Amino acid sequence: MKIKINNINKRFKKHDVLNQIxxxxxxxxxxxxxxxxxxxxxxxxxxxxxxxxxxSGSIIIDDKQMKKDFDFPExxxxxIENPAFLEDYSGFQNLKFLxxxxxxxxxxxxxxxxxxxxxxxxxxxxxxxxxxxxxxxxGIAAAVIEEPELLILDEPTNALDxxxxxxxxxxxxxxxKKNTLVILACHDKIFLNEVSDVFIEIEYGxxxxxxxxMQNEEx
Numbered sequence: 001m002k003i004k005i006n007n008i009n010k011r012f013k014k015h016d017v018l019n020q021i022x023x024x025x026x027x028x029x030x031x032x033x034x035x036x037x038x039x040x041x042x043x044x045x046x047x048x049x050x051x052x053x054x055x056s057g058s059i060i061i062d063d064k065q066m067k068k069d070f071d072f073p074e075x076x077x078x079x080i081e082n083p084a085f086l087e088d089y090s091g092f093q094n095l096k097f098l099x100x101x102x103x104x105x106x107x108x109x110x111x112x113x114x115x116x117x118x119x120x121x122x123x124x125x126x127x128x129x130x131x132x133x134x135x136x137x138x139g140i141a142a143a144v145i146e147e148p149e150l151l152i153l154d155e156p157t158n159a160l161d162x163x164x165x166x167x168x169x170x171x172x173x174x175x176x177k178k179n180t181l182v183i184l185a186c187h188d189k190i191f192l193n194e195v196s197d198v199f200i201e202i203e204y205g206x207x208x209x210x211x212x213x214m215q216n217e218e219x
Contacts, residue, residue: 001027001062001149001181008047008057010205017043018054019205025183025198027149030176030216032196033185040205041185042080045152048183049078061150077148079156083139087128091138092121098142105146117141118167132159137167144171151175153184157191169195 003025010018017040025031033041046052048059050072059066061073085094091114099105111121117137130138136159143151156168172195175182186192192199197216201208 003048003181004060006058006060008059009055010043010052011055016205018047021207023207025181027181028176028179029197030172030182030184030195031198031200032192033200033202034189034192035202039202041202042154044202045080045154045183045185049073049076049152073150075149077143077146078152079139079143080152080154083135085127085138088126090124090126091119094127094138095142095145099145102146109145113141113145118164133161133164136160137164140168140171144175149180151180151182155186156184157186157188165191
């Protein structure tokens, strides 16, 4: 997969949340977005997911233009901001419901994915009884369960303990080995340094810098 972002712009009232952003990304790489709260990281992720109507510019995925040739990336897994699920369903039931839309995931895959993110597939508790960390883990499970070609994770380590952070690192590294195109945003620069191939710093809705992480060239 190749993504080409061409000079995209988005303004809310008098504030430019995305300002002349151009960027090229391709499969098998992990792109780490960094910057202060409100700098535009999440808005850029939403735009790539097809969840934001742009004022100008274009997003091209594999030579097809978003909102012209398609509305949303076809094989996408994402976690942006706070995960949201059916309150009265268990984790297993929620994933069963979500994967039932495309109907290409069986119960064994659901159980394996829950175990991978540190959740018990036999836990009958309703989602509304979950801790913040458990909710975050379920959100990550939902993002990866259908083996997406494009994986977008916004602050994936939120509410997670040390073990949970290690789990996220392992998942990102596994996805890279599968040749997934991974985009993530995180305030933890140490975490970004450990998993990212390319650092993209955003400031005031603009790309301030793009830097290749030479330490991960052979990861």
